[in-house]
Amino acid sequence: MNDAPVLRVAAVAVLLVGMLPWSGGCANTPNLQEPPEIPPASTFVMDFGDFAGGGAPKLIPGTIDPVTAQMIPGGNWAWSALKVGVWNVIITVGLAVPVAAFVASFEHEPEAQDDGTWAWTYDVPVGGTTYTARLTAAAIENGIEWNMYVSKEGDYTDFNWFTGESNLVGTAGTWTLNKNPQDPTPLLDIEWSRNEEAETGDIKYTNIESGSNDEGSYIAYAKSTGLFDASFELLNNDGDNLTTIQWSTSGHDGRIMDPARFNDNEWHCWDGDLQNADCPQ
Numbered sequence: 001m002n003d004a005p006v007l008r009v010a011a012v013a014v015l016l017v018g019m020l021p022w023s024g025g026c027a028n029t030p031n032l033q034e035p036p037e038i039p040p041a042s043t044f045v046m047d048f049g050d051f052a053g054g055g056a057p058k059l060i061p062g063t064i065d066p067v068t069a070q071m072i073p074g075g076n077w078a079w080s081a082l083k084v085g086v087w088n089v090i091i092t093v094g095l096a097v098p099v100a101a102f103v104a105s106f107e108h109e110p111e112a113q114d115d116g117t118w119a120w121t122y123d124v125p126v127g128g129t130t131y132t133a134r135l136t137a138a139a140i141e142n143g144i145e146w147n148m149y150v151s152k153e154g155d156y157t158d159f160n161w162f163t164g165e166s167n168l169v170g171t172a173g174t175w176t177l178n179k180n181p182q183d184p185t186p187l188l189d190i191e192w193s194r195n196e197e198a199e200t201g202d203i204k205y206t207n208i209e210s211g212s213n214d215e216g217s218y219i220a221y222a223k224s225t226g227l228f229d230a231s232f233e234l235l236n237n238d239g240d241n242l243t244t245i246q247w248s249t250s251g252h253d254g255r256i257m258d259p260a261r262f263n264d265n266e267w268h269c270w271d272g273d274l275q276n277a278d279c280p281q
Helices: 002-020 064-069 075-094 097-105
Strands: 117-125 129-140 143-152 155-167 171-182 182-193 200-207 218-223 230-237 243-248 254-257 268-270
Touching: 075 097, 075 243, 075 268, 097 117, 097 129, 097 143, 097 155, 117 218, 155 182, 155 243
Parallel strands: none
Antiparallel strands: 117 129, 129 143, 143 155, 155 171, 171 182, 182 200, 200 218, 218 230, 230 243, 243 254, 254 268
16 A cells, blocks of 8 residues: 555645644634733723713712702703713722723733743832732633733732633623622623724623622623714613613714603603704604
């Protein structure tokens, strides 16, 4: 029997395997000889900015109650800002440290680790206190696993504040945030996707705090195209009320549907000056 064809096939197979990205795993595992690109801040921090602009007062839960918000000129917009603002406070105040740690990662260079991973290590000042953050990236099948460890001198070391996974092309992924070092239980799940070329994307926060009255509640933000090119969807799991908000990021006009607030399933609109307006047919 002539073994030459078999040997030639084997040689080609070896050559092809040698050309595949390799980091000690399977063929679908990315090559981490180079550091992966960190998913952009928009995959972690939701954009609440449009509800603090347009010359209107910024509504912060705890400073303006719902009854007062209804009486503010431009009340439909004001009510929308109040609803969205609850989540804004949760993220910007309640999770200020992990948010700041993530945002600061883009300002630093990573270092290769002996185990084949990469790590970004740096100090982060938050509210007069300096924390040490360490973001790590490891290869997994068809993607990257991310972990953020935060330390506070004299208090805690390498608290794993959040984990995440992203696909190889950086168009979709998830994050899971823990509550805090004193109560290291899962608090928030984040799902995200994006289309960089179209400048569109979405991000969803879901409360996953076990036993909480708010478990299952969520807010979802989407940037799309069309007349109303941005939207929020909020579910209050405790009261089973779904609120939908849509608006124009350029014209600033928009609309809200909130059955619990308005006692109907109709749109309630505002104009470019954030004042109540009749909804177009």
